[in-house]
Amino acid sequence: MFLHHPLFRPLAALAILLLIDLILVPGFFHLEIKDGHLYGSLIDIANRAAPLILAAIGMTLVIATRGIDISVGATVAISGTVAAMLVGGTMVMNNGVPEYVANTPMWIALAAAMGAAVLCGAWNGALVAGLGLQPIVATLILMVAGRGLAQLFTDGQIITVYYQPYFFLGSGYLLGLPFSLFIVAAVFIVTALLLRKTALGLFIQSVGINPVAARLAGLKTAVLIFFVYVFCSACAGIAGLMITSNIKSADANNAGLLLELDAILAVTLGGTSLAGGKFNLAGSVIGALIIQTLTYTIYSLGLPPEVNMVVKSVVVFVICVSQSAEFKTMWRRAFPGARGGKA
Amino acid sequence: MAMTTKSSAPVLELRGISKAFTGVQALNGVSLKLYPGEVHTLMGQNGAGKSTLIKVLTGVYTPDHGQILLAGQAIQPQSTLDAQNHGISTVYQEVNLCPNLSVAENIFIGRYPRKFGRIDWASMAKQASELLERMQIRIDVTLPLAHYPLAIQQMVAISRSLLVSAKVLILDEPTSSLDEKEVDLLFSVLRGLREQGMAILFVTHFLDQTYAISDRITVMRNGEREGEYLASDLSRVELVNKMVGAPAATEATAASAQTAAAGDGTATGSATAAGALGSASAGRLQSFLRAVGLGRRGALQPMDLEIREGEMLGLAGLLGSGRTEAARLLFGADKSDSGTISIDGKERNLSSPRDAIAAGIGFCSEDRKHEGAILDLSVRENLILALQARSGILRAIPLKRQQQLAEEYVKALGIKTASIETPIGSLSGGNQQKVLLARWLVTDPKLLILDEPTRGIDVRAKQEIMDYVTALCKKGMSILFISSELPEVLRVSDRIVVMRDRKAGGEYARGALDETSVLQVIAAGDQHE
Amino acid sequence: AKPLVIGFSQVGAESEWRTANTVSIKDAAKKEGVTLKFADAQQKQENQVKAIRSFIAQRVDVIAFSPVVESGWDTVLREAKRANIPVILTDRAVNVSDTSLFVSFLGSDFVEEGRRAGRWLVERQKKTPDAVLNIVELQGTVGSAPALDRKKGFEEVIAGNAKLKVIRSQTGDFTRAKGKEVMEAFLKAEGKKINVLYAHNDDMAIGAIQAIEEAGLKPGKDIIVISIDGVKGAFEAMIAGKLNVTVECNPLLGPQLMQIAKDVVAGKPVPKRVVTQEGVFPAEVAAKEFPNRKY
């Protein structure tokens, strides 16, 4: 029965990757307590995957409405930069002793960063829902200009943050686990509840599958689409905070570079169709974990960097093909006995 | 005519075809013989398996069991193209054309006329125009198909299938969006093809049409073949009984089936008969909605319309006379550029469907594929969508309540579905239509606009739905009823507005018109201009 | 007289180093009263070619550019030559069949930077002559000239030394985030075996330093950290004792570039190769040097 569950195949792909790690990477599953928190590869993966998961959650809703948001990376750069600049802090030398000074209260910085991200989303949403531009071009505009804006704020410099509390967001620990995981869990739960407990999920799917019919049934399609882009950017905004907090600096040119592609990949690996409509939020989370585990596996195996991309692409191909219903049919036809009982 | 072909061998034979989808045995050991030079009609209730049979026959689905024999040879069509190459040409129930291509291309795609190896656009347009002209359709064939209403699209689909020099022509409910004149045209074309020895398999829910054209009738029920009959041997009542089930079915069923059979047969007669059942006379009722000078450039000339509480207002007219357009304006689906709408005496600005829904209006569109069904969603979700939209995004209807509503309406409207969680896309056409009707019924609207609500619905269901709706009307719901089936409009409406050339042509009380007089009203209008 | 017009095609703004380079050139131009036509290529060679073509169309006096890649410049430089516009290369060299296509190359030598990093390590190794030092390397963007050359120069120097072994080498794309991510993985896979980190730029080193700290080790002590560029952040890290040495790669090419351009236009002979003044800054001198850093 669970074989037919939509999450089965993404989970299986993740399990196989972990199995490979188990066999080929000694100590991969080793966890130890260091400085009062858990330490090990698995923790790294979860921690690293956190921004990607956030982006994938937002992207899932956008894709469900038949849209796409390729400005996620730029939004990450903007929100991270705004936060880092406001929190900022500079190192001053006092008689040869370094001293750190903070600029703006942290909550204002965080609020401003999220505000900037929401503005980005509103911009995208207005272009798609209001003007009716095609999502990919509408978000392309911000993708191109957004990073420029972020660099404009920083004058092209990498802004280093010297303010301890800010680091908690991306590299702090709570109950022995990375704090970022709690943020991700919170966003996931809130989103899932929002989709379950309100009609949002139903409406988003309806708009994605048949916008004309949805409008005739009385849905505010434009408002929904607008909301979804804002939501996606807000997720990206949190991801931006997490990334800057983790590396203690904001790198406007590189922060979240190509994050949008990974997020889209995660969403698809999780079983959501890019054609819109039915979506699978938990699947996207697993998709993001698959991607991060794969990246980490490549590092851990000590493969030369030249082959990274080939390995990554081959794995994506294999996962996609194995997930397709057509492949299953072919497989069954080729090996009637082997799988017959299972399916 | 059928007699002459009797002796010859069948061109196409189906033997023991079975096909199951998850949860549904759509076909169970169905056999069928098609002889050259005959029209063979496939009849059965919604979900009986007619469309599935046709899809198996034309390679869209692979049968689980059974054989297809073409001129005695077993074939296994793998695709529509494959079937076409075998000489089987098909028009499917849901119009399957490309909206972005021109009308001419939709007819000729796959077999373009060529000049120096390239597509000869000029000759293609000319041939397409000629072909459509044979069906008395004069349109600009170089415009994209999406410009034209469903009925024209249907005719284009039919023209396309006529173009292939096929041995077998299959038409799945081709007439459901055509009006009578067009049906006549189509039939005369079909008769011509029959003369030439083509075997025609025809699916319809219209008894009149069945008898007007068929030589032979196969009745299907619940995925099985109930029996095969010569049209001349089978009376209408018998036919309906066979479709619905044994004559020993419950009294109510039989009775309604008979009314349906009778109703379809003699329109005017039953109109008066049904009139006796009708609600209180129109004059006494309070006005619910009043539209003054409502119009939209290029679509509808300014017209006045009044709908009273608890009345069924029929909109009659030929294809393209602007009925759908009027309905869309009332519902706010299109923006009007002139006129006002007032509801309960107060002027309202209905600029979107939301506004209209808030004002208590529901609209069941004629184009269920594009404007109605949300295909991947379940029956339940489709059913509660409008209600949920009205109660707002935050106040989700509890799942329990949704299920209860869905179960209730599935039962009330006799929707044939494996479960309420089945995606609506895997329901048969007629059953999809019922779900969409239910979508509006659950919102308990004060005014329900029904644009061709009975399209593709079998006789019994049609009767049930009309009964249901009439009952609601009596309880105070107003209904704007649009249908290309004139007898039906005449039978159920309290008042009728006849439309022609995209404007209102006149308003008549029940009984003031019969079928011929409506046609006269329309014709008279034509003379005026 | 008409002011000198220089068309300058910059790689992009991919790092602090690069922005410092841009600022230096712009400031120098302003100071010298030179009209600077600046075009940003956003890290794409084709954009640079386009920019150079438009400089030719605008008939600027001198074209200068920092090539994204070494190869592929023959055609457009030939067009420049035909239009009699002298070309000066900054920062990176090009690989052309005919060296008369450019008049001068001003910039650092990536291979030499790699060698310097290597030499520093070899010196350092002499302090503990018996110990084998396991090195992990954070490469720049795969295939990019600085990554290739810095790797090459470093390997060249340590090749003769059996005590120095590169055990892991992976790309960190020149960014802090990637540097940290890859270093985390290295630490999990190799644990305490790692003695030295060699990063192709400061940013990756700064990211990796965080990973080392989070692993409970002391960067600069438990693991020797070597990097290249010499940006401000690296000096801060050295002052904090977390980075051992940075090899300078000087981005402040502006004044020299203006001088060469003027000489070329005035018909004076210019050297074909001008190497920028660069140093090696070990942690010991960081605090003293820090106030002098402009970028």
Place this chain on the structure above:
Amino acid sequence: MSPPKPSIASITSSQYFTSLITVFLLVVLLAAGGAAYPGFLSLQVLFNLLIDNAFLLVIAVGMSFVILSGGIDLSVGSVLALTTMICAWMLQTWHWPPLLVIAIGLAIGTLFGAAMGAMIHYFKLQPFIVTLAGMFLARGLCYLISINSITIDDPFFVVLSQTQLPVGDCFISPAALIALATLAVAIYVAHCTAFGRAIYAIGGNEQSALMMGLRVARTKVLIYAFSGFCAALAGVLFSFYMLSGYGLHAQGTELDAIAAVVIGGTLLSGGYGYVAGALTGVLVLGSIQTLIAFDGTLSSWWTKIVIGGLLFIFCVVQRVMTLRTNKK
């Protein structure tokens, strides 16, 4: 039946307008450039637009087909790079005859595309994901060949690279002519052959196309094969342009191509638009870049912001005018 009066307000007629509007806006853009910057409106600058964007035009032509069919191809930039790499590798290490090398490069690109098309069709996978993986794969393969850039000094390539075909005082490159020829062929294919029309049909409604008896499978594989071919041809042109093979060539070109196609008036949802739009789209992007280069005062970030801003203005004006025209 009353003679039909089709309403003007419909998507398709607007498509036609969209294309015209794009051309109109392009002219405005060029005129504005001419007014602001001396020398901008010279013939050579216009030719440079073609010379510098020849490879992008070829890719955009292939992309047009894919997008018209309702798909997308993200692998084109990487396939371009792979082709430059393969050509350079074979020329420099094996010294194979250049024409053979070109043929092999084109064949590999075509096969690459066809393989992706087959996966998309037969496994019912998302074009976006398959071609995204294809993008990683092709780039990865470049690095497997070599992580260095390889300079091409084959005389045939050098001659093609440096030939300037004089037109009056100005010149144009052979690559630009090849690109224009590709465009012409593609326009012919799209509008005068059954294959071309099948692309439109699939983009309009794939299910219907199948039901109408079109060879959907073959067409879809061919579409991606064609896109792969175009990417490879662009790769060959790029090797003329750069005389080198390199794994980092043409990063992000896929987005430029998609943007060009969409700006040229093609709907990403498929079925609506013209192949010729690829040319206008490419010219618009090229003009924006040239404008910025002529301005010469923008810093890196301002360059990005201005490109974004111009794209925005362009898309909005295009959209608003389309809506306007529709209303009339």
